[in-house]
Amino acid sequence: MTTGLPPLALIAGPTASGKSDCAVALARALVQQGRRAVVINADSAQVYADLAVLSARPSAQEMQGIEHRLFGTWDGAVACSAADWALAAAMEIHALHAEGAVPILVGGTGLYIRTLLEGIAPIPPIDPFIREQVRALPLADAYAALCREDPARAAALNANDATRVARALEVIRSTGRPMAEWQEAREGGLGDTVALHPLILLPPREELYARCDARFVQMMDAGAVEEVRALLARRLDPALPVMRAIGVREIADWLQGGCTREEAIAQGAQATRNYAKRQYTWFRRQPPVAWPRKEIINSEFSSYFEILLQH
Incomplete structure (x- = not known):
């Protein structure tokens, strides 16, 4: 360089x-x-x-x-x-x-x-109640919910990746904005x-x-x-x-x-x-x-x- x-x-x-x-x-x-x-x-x-x-x-x-x-x-x-x-x-x-x-x-x-x-990404703190709800979901249910609420993120993730699926779902539910929007604001x-x-x-x-x-x-x-x-x-x-x-x-x-x-x-x-x-x-x-x-x-x-x- x-x-x-x-x-x-x-x-x-x-x-x-x-x-x-x-x-x-x-x-x-x-x-x-x-x-x-x-x-x-x-x-x-x-x-x-x-x-x-x-x-x-x-x-x-x-x-x-x-x-x-x-x-x-x-x-x-x-x-x-x-x-x-x-x-x-x-x-x-x-x-x-x-x-x-x-x-x-x-x-x-x-x-x-x-x-x-x-x-x-400047994601604000996740609402504790929402986090507790999301983390209590079976993985299949969490991924199905993510497909409905943030389909772009769901398509980019492995359906068996429990950590990332839960994170994406709690972000969309707590902030009202999909993960992609937050990542664009890095x-x-x-x-x-x-x-x-x-x-x-x-x-x-x-x-x-x-x-x-x-x-x-x-x-x-x-x-x-x-x-x-x-x-x-x-x-x-x-x-x-x-x-x-x-x-x-x-x-x-x-x-x-x-x-x-x-x-x-x-x-x-x-x-x-x-x-x-x-x-x-x-x-x-x-x-x-x-x-x-x-x-x-x-x-x-x-x-x-x-x-x-x-x-």
Whole structure:
């Protein structure tokens, strides 16, 4: 890019796709040129201090001396929404630009990334009574109601996506405006204020799933069990994101006698693969077509950031 806008690198993709390694490699390449680079987390699990192992948060050794921010920043008792994270990330990016540094976003949470770049729909708080009514509906009834009340949104959603169906229905009922209108009114995005250098990592699915399986087993032996024990001891609300993170429910079930260790590992690995599959689909379809996709894990990355590295 030849604009005078400050640079922002983005390395995104599904879990176990090698994003962190690529981000650190890019940062080190920039450092060798005499430029400062800082990696900023864009993963909704890695924001929580309680999930160092289960979120595969990079260790000090894996960071290789590169500064990392927004990793383990939130206590699990406090939910971090996309808007919360986007505000914090934007502040970090602006501060780094003011210091002449290059921020490198890395993560797999598409909603976080989209909110940061495009802004957030200014939807007012949902009426609690309406929310309670909507969340009490069976999924089939909620989707049927959404088809009647906001057919455009219903057509864009999977009928089995309980979270998004309920959200769209409560928005139309509470505000009187369909989700599309609110999304068109997005505000606060920084996409037009930076020179974005994106890269999407989409390795072969079978290789990705094998890495997911291996990683979950490694997590069990590297402290994941102790993390879940600590979370259970805190007696946090089960609805909090930290308690719904992949691996927490599966390991908690084992610790509470609901399954064997082997069953917990199998279930956790399957949940990880399912999550990676959803992320893979999102990053293949949702980002702009012009954003480059890389299909080989641990292959040379510099050509994707050639312009950034030439500055």
